[in-house]
Amino acid sequence: MKRYLIVSLSTGGGHATAGNSLAERLKDRGNEVLVIDLFKGINAKGLHTFICEGYNFIATKTPQLYETIYRAGNKPIIAKGSFDITRRLSQKKIKEFISVFDPDVIIAVHPIVTDILGGMKQRGYLEKQKIVSVITDYLAHFVYVHKHKYIDAYFVGSDVTKRDLLKRGVNTEKIYPFGIPIKKEFYTPVNRFKNGKFTILVMGGSLGSRNMSSVLSKLMQVKDNLKIIVVCGTDNELKIKMDKFINQDPSKEVIVHGYATDVQRMMDEADLLISKPGGASVTEALLRRIPMIIPYMLGGQEKENRDYLIEENVAIWVSNVKDITDIVTKLINEPEILAKMGENMEQIANNFSVDNAINVLENL
Template sequence: MPKVLILSASTGGGHNSAANAIKEELVALGCEVSVVDAIESASPILNKIVSEGYEKSAKYVPVTYKAFYKISSGKSRKEDLDVLVRRIIGRKILHLVNDFKPDAIIGTHPFPMMALTRYKEQGTINVPVVSIITDYTAHTCYIQNSVDAYIVGDVDVSYILKNSGIAPEKIHPFGIPINSSFLNTERVNTVKKNLDLDDKFTVLVMGGSFGAGSIKESLMELLSSRYDFQIIVVTGRDVKLKAKLDELVEIMRPKKTVRILGFTKDVPELMTISNVLITKPGGLTTTEAIIKGIPMVIPYYIPGQEAENVDFLLNNGLALKTFKNYPLVTIIEILMDNPERLNEIKERMLKRSKADSSLKTAKLTLDLIESFSNKGQVSDL
């Protein structure tokens, strides 16, 4: 039975989601799989800095996160960061590998890959390493010559990697892995009934797993429209925001149907029910929207990788972005009055949809294990 170690991290929801999606497919193919929050396991202190630092800076002081993202993108800074990460978590990541003795390693966050690089180059680790890039861009942290395969969200990202010196044969534009259950539509009518929604135009507002973005402002703007549509707001884990919005709706008593939800597992159903998604463009949310074919409107985003996700979406006609002369309400009203615009975006999204990335990634991993075995490259760890 092949053994696969998946190294993830809890910075946003995309890394763990991709890890678990791939695990599901590998297990179905007969593998023994261990998913480890690599940064938390190797260094709780670094994990607190990285995970909480990302969440708080992205949510409250995005200019700080933007500055860090930009500085760390430089070649010299990237080399410094490589060394720093290896010093902090390198040996503990190596211990994880030695304890589990995997036949392959998959990483859904760049830091574990950075920590493994030197050991891979030295031959201490002689198993295939697969790196999953969970955004529609590629920060320089992901660029490691010792990685055997890169899984990217779209062919556009392939060019970013190739222009960064990665060999084309290592790059696989399978899409960002998502759980196969996301495609299940059996509960759509149940969710719709539970929320007491009808068949009118529906706008879904989200801000990621921790509720980042100007969700309150977006809701207020939507409620100012004279057009008749219903609104679903998902605040994620932000309990305080949900309480504020519940109070706001109670005070305003709008004529529009408004449903305020906290963390929910019904996002697949909500995307199926809705006509438009107002959100920040995280890698996971973007992937889910493309697969569901729900046009995106972007009024807010976290500087850094999400800004580059916006570039990808706009360049490919997969989303609309608010501007001074195109505020949120104007865009929604345009789309309601011109449904062909919605359909055009939806058709483009469905053409770019890659719902089988998890399975393709699992099969590629098994192929790499077999290839390494045939070459006599796999050693006992």
């Protein structure tokens, strides 16, 4: 039995999903596991407010500014200084926290955490611990690899992610393309079931989307009979807006959920997913073989995820929401398009395995 510390930051839901997935599997094998949100765990309220709450505000309210910040942080000359400041402000409390729990392995499921821990190890701290980084998107931001010499293993989403890390100088022996860890029910065999209607699942991700109403409006203009399942998450205002589409058109069966715990079942029922391309959502879709339309996204990492999905021919990017009506109509009338996309998804997801990741962790 080993002791594992899994460390994240609350900037979007995908990081926590990856950490909790690994924690669940490690505990199932009898290991001791502690999961923390770093700045909350060490009581660094100022850093939590500035970085985490600041991220959530900027990413959702001013996405163009977020895109600018993301790109700036991807440049070594800017990132090195900025995140070294974060490390200096937090490392004393981190050392104190780690000395109490005394883990064998520390798993970072966030780029900033990866950079902080790598910087601490570079300076002679954390000599006893192995450091593992989980990259929760399909291309790696510079902050993930800034201190790669001091990271013992990387878990990445695909072979494309692995090649990206190799170009940045990471040793191939450190990189494990087992997919981004998500909830265990998504790894079960796909159980497709049909309800007699072309079914579309519409989601906005953990931070929601201001554009879902526009998407629903365009879906209502499709002439075919549709079943439309909408998941709003914890955004109650969004759910109120979506509820207005229920019973609007007898040819459209619209079902609206708030926070949902059975997304895997919904994906197995659906023919098509309309969603933003967050790392966890993309991985869920790949494992359930459900092709995607992407009409909205955050900038930065989600734009890179979108480009990856388009290159692999498993998603369609819609730059203008007005085009959704025609695109969905085409997909209904030409089912071979979705069939091919599903085959491509199956090829990508064949190597996804949390169990393989756990085997690596237990043998570090």
